[in-house]
Amino acid sequence: MKIRICLVMAMLVAPVAMVAQAPATPPVKVGLWQSTSTVTMSGIQIPPEVVARLQAMGRPVPGGPHTTVLQSCLTAEKWQKMFGDMQQQRDQKCNLSNQQTSSAGMSADIACKSSDGRSSSTGHLEVTFVSTEKATGKAHMETTMASQPKPIVMDMNFESVFQGADCKGISPDSPQVVK
Numbered sequence: 001m002k003i004r005i006c007l008v009m010a011m012l013v014a015p016v017a018m019v020a021q022a023p024a025t026p027p028v029k030v031g032l033w034q035s036t037s038t039v040t041m042s043g044i045q046i047p048p049e050v051v052a053r054l055q056a057m058g059r060p061v062p063g064g065p066h067t068t069v070l071q072s073c074l075t076a077e078k079w080q081k082m083f084g085d086m087q088q089q090r091d092q093k094c095n096l097s098n099q100q101t102s103s104a105g106m107s108a109d110i111a112c113k114s115s116d117g118r119s120s121s122t123g124h125l126e127v128t129f130v131s132t133e134k135a136t137g138k139a140h141m142e143t144t145m146a147s148q149p150k151p152i153v154m155d156m157n158f159e160s161v162f163q164g165a166d167c168k169g170i171s172p173d174s175p176q177v178v179k
């Protein structure tokens with residue numbers, strides 16, 4: 001579950017994190033952004049009794065589509081810092097390759113390895129800048145873990161929409177979960 005959260009956060013910042021040498025000016029407006037992501041995962045081995053308990057508590061069962069809405073504050077400084085943040089996530093090291101960047105979007109392959117060597121992930125990210133106030137994207141990641149017999153596969157689609165110049169108290173380093 002911790003890996004899923006890290007991957008979702010990585011994908012949500014992907015629109016501004018994938019440029020090795022980020023342009024001095026972001027291709028989107030700075031301020032408050034709201035991102036909606038839908039993640040589907042497969043390959044997770046969960047005992048039936050755990051699935052039953054999750055369902056009884058009204059909690060989502062891993063594997064089915066799960067939608068999250070986040071609000072985050074993008075500043076010019078955060079834009080410049082994001083690539084380094086993406087490559088050094090907590091407890092893992094990530095590398096980007098095959099990067100393609102234009103005013104219309106970005107794409108890259110990503111490979112991450114946990115610091116303890118127990119897991120590794122590979123995947124592909126694509127982001128389209130629909131306008132300066134909207135970005136859409138998708139990601140596909142496969143994670144291999146020592147404790148799982150099969151890889152965990154995550155597919156995500158997301159849309160980020162500019163909400164306004166005022167970040168309403170949300171720190172650039174602390175996105176807020178809305179839903």
